[in-house]
Amino acid sequence: MNTSGSAPTKPDTVPTEPEHVFDWLDTEADKRAAAGLVRRLRPRGSDAGELDLAGNDYLGLARDKRVAGAAAAAALRWGAGATGSRLVTGSTELHAELEHELARFCGAQAALVFSSGFAANLGAVTALTGAEAAIVTDRYIHASLIEGCRLSRADVAVVAHCDPAAVAHALATRRKRRALVVTDSVFSVDGDLAPLGELAATCREHGVALLVDDAHGLGVLGDGGRGAVHEAGLAGAPNVVTTVTLSKSLGAQGGAVLGPRRVIRHLVDTARSFIFDTALAPASAAAALAALGVLKAEPELPGRVCAAAGELSARLGAAGLSVTAPAAAVVSVSAPSPDEAVGWAARCAEHGVRVGCFRPPSVPDGVSRLRLTARADLTEADLDRAVSVITDTAPPAAR
Numbered sequence: 001m002n003t004s005g006s007a008p009t010k011p012d013t014v015p016t017e018p019e020h021v022f023d024w025l026d027t028e029a030d031k032r033a034a035a036g037l038v039r040r041l042r043p044r045g046s047d048a049g050e051l052d053l054a055g056n057d058y059l060g061l062a063r064d065k066r067v068a069g070a071a072a073a074a075a076l077r078w079g080a081g082a083t084g085s086r087l088v089t090g091s092t093e094l095h096a097e098l099e100h101e102l103a104r105f106c107g108a109q110a111a112l113v114f115s116s117g118f119a120a121n122l123g124a125v126t127a128l129t130g131a132e133a134a135i136v137t138d139r140y141i142h143a144s145l146i147e148g149c150r151l152s153r154a155d156v157a158v159v160a161h162c163d164p165a166a167v168a169h170a171l172a173t174r175r176k177r178r179a180l181v182v183t184d185s186v187f188s189v190d191g192d193l194a195p196l197g198e199l200a201a202t203c204r205e206h207g208v209a210l211l212v213d214d215a216h217g218l219g220v221l222g223d224g225g226r227g228a229v230h231e232a233g234l235a236g237a238p239n240v241v242t243t244v245t246l247s248k249s250l251g252a253q254g255g256a257v258l259g260p261r262r263v264i265r266h267l268v269d270t271a272r273s274f275i276f277d278t279a280l281a282p283a284s285a286a287a288a289l290a291a292l293g294v295l296k297a298e299p300e301l302p303g304r305v306c307a308a309a310g311e312l313s314a315r316l317g318a319a320g321l322s323v324t325a326p327a328a329a330v331v332s333v334s335a336p337s338p339d340e341a342v343g344w345a346a347r348c349a350e351h352g353v354r355v356g357c358f359r360p361p362s363v364p365d366g367v368s369r370l371r372l373t374a375r376a377d378l379t380e381a382d383l384d385r386a387v388s389v390i391t392d393t394a395p396p397a398a399r
């Protein structure tokens, strides 16, 4: 408020005409174009006839009739939307059943469903920390966890990738007593696996909590797809909290936090991305429940995803490309530059193979890549086609 009585002075950099107020966006867009970082939406048809190596539908369940049919039936029974936030009218019996089944499947005491994995991560990180806490994170965690750290007001130490000794050092030198160590299980860009056992042991030693984002582990790793946390023997551990998305292996939409009952109770009372957000649509809850049912009935699906990812990686590597060894479904192929990555992905699409193209700022290390995702329903013919298109269209500098 201006209390001096004099007219406020205008900053001289602000344009006077209203039509100029967003001129700076064009300047920013020009800079992104010069750096090869323009992003384009490419709406797909319902049956594009492409070989999809870009989506996260690892088990091929998004279009499975049992899953899509459950979503359709739930929409007709419960309505197209949830009608309100979870604490008002948005919690249906479907949400409660999904939470019960998710917790049971993954071996956690309890679960809480959010409208997305992003919201689950924001809610878990902020509600479990705050200004009185310290956070120690791997430097390659997912953007949703990074946003949670930023919103948390905690002291945040970002440490080297997959480095339990660096985590231990940050914990030993922290200034706040309460602390949360945050990591992805399978890292979304390169598809490598965090040393969860060592991280959990470090957390136990220091008496702090571990939060693992198992978005890419659920449905792919662990006994019958129970996830990387389960595989590491940490399911039900009293100091471990897991977040998952329902939008990858489960082919649906939404997210969840799994952990000790008192953690879930705390989130219901305090997680702002839970409280002030319309609940997950009943159709998505029903789809995720049906997908869990398929996973339980067909426990061989996760193994097929990993086998396909391994084969893709081995064959592309043998063709001279720089490719990661996948821990789960994600295979990453280095590209020489952002522009070359975009051109390469476009040439793959022209040949009917859709691949992901990751460039800064989506990649933490500044290296542009094609990101490929394997699926349980890929055939040998699909893999042959994928390998030949990706290698035939590769820029010379990719080898």
Ligand SMILES: Cc1ncc(COP(=O)(O)O)c(C=O)c1O
Binding pocket: 116, 117, 118, 119, 121, 142, 144, 184, 188, 213, 215, 216, 245, 246, 247, 253, 254, 255
């Ligand atoms: C590691 C990781 N965490 C969280 C999310 C966010 O999940 P959702 O897409 O359900 O918001 C994603 C997905 O994009 C992810 O890859």
